Amino acid sequence: MTVRSTIMDTNSFRAEHAETLAPDIRQLTDKRSQVLGESYRLFYRNPVHLVRGQGQYLWDKAGNQYLDMYNNVASIGHCHPAVVDAVHKQMMQLNTHTRYLHESILAYSDRILATMPAEIDRAMYMCTGSEANDLAIRIAQCWSGGTGIIVSKEAYHGTSALTSGVSPALGSGQPLSPHTRLVAPPDFYRIQTADQGAWFAQEIQKQIDDMTAQGIKFAGFLADSIFSSDGVLPGQPGFLKQAIDVVHQNGGIFIADEVQPGFARTGEAFWGFARHGVVPDVVTTGKPMGNGIPVSGLMAKAPVMAAFSDALPYFNTFGGNPVSMAAAHAVMDVIEQEALQAHSLKTGAALLAALQSLQATYPCIGEVRGAGLFIGFELVKDRESKQPDKRLALDLVEALREEFVLTSVAGPYGNVLKIRPPLCFQTHDIDWVVSAMDRCLRKLQG
Known part of the structure; x- marks a missing residue:
């Protein structure tokens, strides 16, 4: 049995998800498969159709605004x-x-x-x-x-x-x-x-x-x-x-x-x-x-x-x-x-502390670690065994997508959320992330 790629297949759309898609999204995924071949991967069971970006934010075709917590390529912000x-x-x-x-x-x-x-x-x-x-x-x-x-x-x-x-x-x-x-x-x-x-x-x-x-x-x-x-x-x-x-x-x-x-x-x-x-x-x-x-x-x-x-x-x-x-x-x-190095240090520390505060409520959060605006959010079945909980991590990524927060997973077990927003991420964005995380975990753990 072929082992899936940890960076390509862990959080990805697959053919079995197609039946639940809206018609316009299904049309695009089918077309991609036809013309781009099978090596490419899409994020999410319900892929996001993005059309615009500015700073740390992205918008889909329907006009929904997302907070980008993943894309380091647009390092100083989308469309700066x-x-x-x-x-x-x-x-x-x-x-x-x-x-x-x-x-x-x-x-x-x-x-x-x-x-x-x-x-x-x-x-x-x-x-x-x-x-x-x-x-x-x-x-x-x-x-x-x-x-x-x-x-x-x-x-x-x-x-x-x-x-x-x-x-x-x-x-x-x-x-x-x-x-x-x-x-x-x-x-x-x-x-x-x-x-x-x-x-x-x-x-x-x-x-x-x-x-x-x-x-x-x-x-x-x-x-x-x-x-x-x-x-x-x-x-x-x-x-x-x-x-x-x-x-x-x-x-x-x-x-x-x-x-x-x-x-x-x-x-x-x-x-x-x-x-x-x-x-x-x-x-x-x-x-x-x-x-x-x-x-x-x-x-x-x-x-x-x-x-x-x-x-x-x-x-x-x-x-x-x-x-x-x-x-x-x-x-x-x-x-x-824009003094982004100092900003990354200060804002990253505030984001890390806010995410760590969730540990008091959710035993499934094993460790939250990072440096600056680069954070790993590790999910486990219990803190004593530290057994990775890949299923919960993937469900959380999908639930956050429905809260218009975009991220993905990393690590050999696929149980670590990789939180890596553009460097223009601001302290006023922290509440969006942490509140969404809180709601999603409460729902998934409930």
């Missing part, structure tokens, strides 16, 4: 006027590839590298996070002379041949590379340890030792520092440091996948890795960098990048094009001008 204006102006002037000179890509490189540790001083550009992670793996292999990559057990890093081979969250239908090793995620809700850092470092060393025993040379550790696909597992700030020391001691590099925790989302730092006091060898970003415009980046230490770039040319036709760079500049402008 600064991005719309910047893209429009640049599109009216020029859009071409990077084999011609243009100031914008150079100015942006200075700008983004200024947010990094000083050791990271080179940048390259692509269109998607998958492409960035694909290149990062190639760089790791060139630097180390090895092929072995370690990722967490429910990691998702992309859809290219290389990145799908290090993305176990895609499910058993997608084979992992034989040179991939899976490390236990830092689920400190279930793993009781006095020293989180030492425990995780030991787990990394175990996988490196296994590679060595199998004749595979270790190349690197690729991780999203908040372990979002594993169930949003921030851990104590700093716990990653010992593991990264182990990576370096064994000749590998650390690739920080910042597609989800980057660009001020955790509040504690501009980059997710920075809350751990580590310096990655390579940092990758994705479409939140341009608020949804296809642009991604790879930043690296010069000697590490040189292992690849001194030997091989690289060209991504429209990676870093002037229009995408205009969007990326606008995102940085808004983060700075």
Whole structure:
């Protein structure tokens, strides 16, 4: 029996749900199946037909307003006027590839590298996070002379041949590379340890030792520092440091996948890795960098990048094009001008506290954890056993959809609500979320 993909199939529309749909929605789902094939997935048993967005809000065709608690790609908010204006102006002037000179890509490189540790001083550009992670793996292999990559057990890093081979969250239908090793995620809700850092470092060393025993040379550790696909597992700030020391001691590099925790989302730092006091060898970003415009980046230490770039040319036709760079500049402008890092820290703490307050009423809430505007809301059958309650989580996601609150699930058991709104989410939105959660849980538990 094929195991479903944790990120694709857990909260998804399936054919058996079609009979209950309104005629206009059924027509659209049927048409999608006919022309887009069967690989695509829709959220919800009753899919949402969205037609407009602004900030943290979305509207469907019937005019219903939704609160978006999930979409980090529109990082600073749907249809932010600064991005719309910047893209429009640049599109009216020029859009071409990077084999011609243009100031914008150079100015942006200075700008983004200024947010990094000083050791990271080179940048390259692509269109998607998958492409960035694909290149990062190639760089790791060139630097180390090895092929072995370690990722967490429910990691998702992309859809290219290389990145799908290090993305176990895609499910058993997608084979992992034989040179991939899976490390236990830092689920400190279930793993009781006095020293989180030492425990995780030991787990990394175990996988490196296994590679060595199998004749595979270790190349690197690729991780999203908040372990979002594993169930949003921030851990104590700093716990990653010992593991990264182990990576370096064994000749590998650390690739920080910042597609989800980057660009001020955790509040504690501009980059997710920075809350751990580590310096990655390579940092990758994705479409939140341009608020949804296809642009991604790879930043690296010069000697590490040189292992690849001194030997091989690289060209991504429209990676870093002037229009995408205009969007990326606008995102940085808004983060700075609207003080979104400080906002994420403060507003995220208020949202976390409000969601944690529900635990006194509902024993099914095992743990609510997070950093900034990135929160995991874990549902269990009981707190003593901590047995995951996937069915309740999925029913809650569907019930919240009927309350016009959009989110989804994560983690190996599909029982953690991933709460990750655009950074413009405000304190006045908290009551909508928490009140809806309260009503839905009361109904589901009643």
